Amino acid sequence: MSSNIYSVGLNHVGAYQVSGVPFITGSTDTLTNTNDDLRFQFPNVTKSITFKNNHNSQAVNVHFAPWLAGDYDYTYGASTNNNYIEVDGGHDVTLQVKCREVFISSTTNSQTLDFEIIAELTNIPAARMFSLDGVEGVAQ
Amino acid sequence: MTFKYNVGLQNVGSYQVSGRPWCKHFATTAGSVEYVSFPNVTESLWAHFDDHSSGHEIQLCFAEPKTGMDMPNDQEYFETTNLTGKNLTEWTVGFWVKGVSLGGRLIEFTDKTSIVVATPTSLRLAVENGVKGVGTISNSDDWNFVTLSVGASNTSLYWNGQDILNVSVAKSAPAGELFIGTYRPTVNFDGFYDDMSLFAVALNDDEVYEMYQKSNRLSSLQTHSRADDLVSFWDFESNLYKNYVSNPDDGRNVYDRISDHDLSWNAGGSAAPADATYALGSVSGRALRNHSISLTGHAEIHLPFKTTGIIYSSSNIDEFSLFASLTSIPTSRMYELAGPGIDE
Secondary structure (H helix, E strand, O other): OOOOOOOOOOOOHHHHHOOOEEEEEEEOOEEOOOOOEEEEEOOEEEEEEEEEEOOOOOOEEEEOOOOOOOHHHOOOOOOOOOOOEEEOOOOEEEEOEOOOEEEEEEOOOOEEOOEEEEEEEEEEEHHHOOOOOOOOOOOO | OOOOOOOOOOOHHHHHOOEEEEEEEEEOOOOEEEEEEOOEEEEEEEEEEEOOOOOOEEEEEOOOOEOOEEEOOOOOEEEOOOOOOOOOOOEEEEEEEEEEEOOOEEEEEOOOOEEEEEEOOEEEEEEOOEEEEEEEOOOOOOOEEEEEEEOOOEEEEEEOOEEEEEEEOOOOOOOOOEEEEOOOOOOOOEEEEEEEEEEOOOOOHHHHHHHHHOOOOHHHHOOOOOHHHEEEEEOOOHHHHHHEEOOOOOOOEOOOEOOOOOOEOOOOOOOOOOOOOOOOOOHHHHHHHOOOEEEEOOOEEEEOOOOOEEEEEEOOOOEEEEEEEEEEEEHHHOOOOOOOOOOO
């Protein structure tokens, strides 16, 4: 059977109303300094993302652009205008947000991370999502 | 390519699709009050407080900042543009004023028909350029509501809705326009004005008090028992730029608005009608309205609201993360958040 050549668009309401496909990842990496970040790309546009910080004390930063301008072909960085949120150790947060990638960075140097990302994915291809580079509240 | 059309505030689909992210991390300072605006209408918000020390607190609210008019220098004034030719045989004018030191001329008509002159503890009333008496005032460094009610044979001065001076004087209808601030050299009022209204009738004591209670919003004034006599209302928001005149010689306009972070706030509510300076970080600010959300420790909260902005206030040096899921609805489509549960 041939594959369907058409895909749903970014503003297709039904794609967000049905339950999403699970996407689970995480990391226990150690980041050398606070300018380092980890990039997590999703195959499809997200419906929601849960960030679960399993560390017993140390917070992590969550952002939707690289920490530094110029990384990953982004013109702007999340750190330029403090476009990030902190998730405390032992806490989690669920954000109803569409995106195709997220970035995690440490709040201290030589920090060993311990977190999980649980994303609910739509069937909208990631290529349909617009770039957040230079977008207010993300990387500008 | 830009789109000519955009979605409206009630477009259901805009809220059903997941929004695009907006996030920011704030380092708060002691006593900081900041209005955070979003580029689009929100679908929901998430806030997280990072307390640096036990007992610290941050407060969130949705009351939108209001502007007043700042007149710090000599010869700054606001001149009405619609009174010339009107035969105001009776009239009442009321306005909010806040002055660190009331030492200047507050209000007068072009032909000096009526003048209110202030000292730090009193208002001096002159009618047709003749001093008629002095009324005692208090707390002149806070927002107060001044009302002048002028009848055919009697003129009364009010401070926060209370009669402080009553004189019998025969006078004619004033000619020309009404000024607040002053266009005369060396006479300076250093302070702020807000929400001025004018009635074409001499309001009595009860009606003046009602005016005081309803003075901070046109929709409230339109429910006044003498609303049919309401001639004008100036809220001193951005749509009144053209009325700001600095120097009458060169005709330039100045935009002496209170800056974005030094705002006057609609306090609202029958018990607190004043446009009080709303220090969210203070206990008095919270006690006044209780329309704020308090976060302590490392608390976080989801807020499923549509808004174009949020205000946070912290009385300490702390950190605060704010995330918004943004719809594609432009902020221009959103109405002003005001009323019960917001600022009343």
